[in-house]
Amino acid sequence: MNTGFPFHIPGDALENYALGRVPDADCAPLDEHLLICPICQAGLEEMDEYVKVMKAATAAISQTTIEDSGHIQDRTARLLRP
Amino acid sequence: MQPTTQVQGPGNCDQGSGLGSKNAISAPAADAGLNTTGDNQSDNSESTHSRVDWNALVGRIQSGDNSGLEDLYGLFARGIRFYLCRQLGPQELDDKVHDAFLIVVQAIKRNELREPERLMGFVRTVVRRQVAAYIDDVVHSRREELHLDVGVRVADGRNNPEQTAAFQQKVEFMTSILQSLSDRDREILTRFYLEEQTQQQICEEMNLTETQFRLLKSRAKARFGELGRRKLQQKPFGALFLRTSVASEH
Numbered sequence: 001m002n003t004g005f006p007f008h009i010p011g012d013a014l015e016n017y018a019l020g021r022v023p024d025a026d027c028a029p030l031d032e033h034l035l036i037c038p039i040c041q042a043g044l045e046e047m048d049e050y051v052k053v054m055k056a057a058t059a060a061i062s063q064t065t066i067e068d069s070g071h072i073q074d075r076t077a078r079l080l081r082p
Numbered sequence: 083m084q085p086t087t088q089v090q091g092p093g094n095c096d097q098g099s100g101l102g103s104k105n106a107i108s109a110p111a112a113d114a115g116l117n118t119t120g121d122n123q124s125d126n127s128e129s130t131h132s133r134v135d136w137n138a139l140v141g142r143i144q145s146g147d148n149s150g151l152e153d154l155y156g157l158f159a160r161g162i163r164f165y166l167c168r169q170l171g172p173q174e175l176d177d178k179v180h181d182a183f184l185i186v187v188q189a190i191k192r193n194e195l196r197e198p199e200r201l202m203g204f205v206r207t208v209v210r211r212q213v214a215a216y217i218d219d220v221v222h223s224r225r226e227e228l229h230l231d232v233g234v235r236v237a238d239g240r241n242n243p244e245q246t247a248a249f250q251q252k253v254e255f256m257t258s259i260l261q262s263l264s265d266r267d268r269e270i271l272t273r274f275y276l277e278e279q280t281q282q283q284i285c286e287e288m289n290l291t292e293t294q295f296r297l298l299k300s301r302a303k304a305r306f307g308e309l310g311r312r313k314l315q316q317k318p319f320g321a322l323f324l325r326t327s328v329a330s331e332h
């Protein structure tokens with residue numbers, strides 16, 4: 001009897017899987033479990049979406065921060081102009 | 083067969099009426115002891131593959147028992163479809179799922195599966211090879227075939243306008259959550275999700291314990307879920323955020 005991954009995949013492992021950070025050598029039990037477990041498939045689907053949202057949101061914030069710092073530099077430069 | 087329970091795959095993977103969409107979870111999978119109730123991560127019940135008698139299943143297929151094929155299909159159709167769609171997108175998905183089944187069934191019938199209890203591993207190998215072969219083909223044809231047929235139909239992998247709007251709204255939720263965090267907490271999440279730094283690296287460089295790191299991530303998730311739920315109660319548009327999945331339907 002195969003008991004490689006007898007329980008549902010924990011959240012952290014699912015997140016690493018969604019982020020593509022599980023080493024190839026450790027992927028087999030996760031892949032196999034995901035092949036037959038609709039609960040974990042749904043969980044991964046949600047995690048994929050969450051990761052995408054998080055990436056987009058952190059990118060947006062970083063962009064805003066860069067633009068803000070650009071504006072501050074411009075304004076500082078203007079103020080310092082003789 | 084029981085009524086079907088359709089689950090959205092990533093992107094538009096649930097489209098079509100081929101193999102995968104016929105009966106996403108069929109009776110055999112349910113009979114095999116599949117737990118389709120409860121929360122995703124909190125449900126720690128034993129899952130399907132430790133309950134399935136792989137030897138008996140393989141034996142039934144080898145002896146020409148059609149119920150064996152049905153059970154095999156019921157167990158793997160959805161997962162194969164999910165895996166292939168996640169890796170390759172929805173294009174020609176039904177054909178790919180069908181091909182994978184054909185390879186698995188033929189191998190079983192030819193008695194090429196030496197360890198029936200490793201059937202899941204075998205299916206995984208078949209599907210991974212299929213993904214690799216498909217990618218090879220695409221790379222090869224891009225390199226070799228210069229005269230592209232203008233009339234070739236290519237599936238549009240982009241989301242539809244509703245999905246795009248829903249995604250944009252989620253990003254706005256998350257942005258507002260991130261803005262409410264301290265600079266340090268925001269930096270941690272940015273390093274992890276955007277800059278793809280490892281947990282270990284972040285903890286070392288920002289002098290964090292593993293527990294603090296996990297707590298921050300789970301708080302962000304919880305706040306995202308909470309804010310999403312609150313917004314859902316306010317807007318009819320929010321119905322788009324409801325996941326149609328097995329877990330939520332039971």
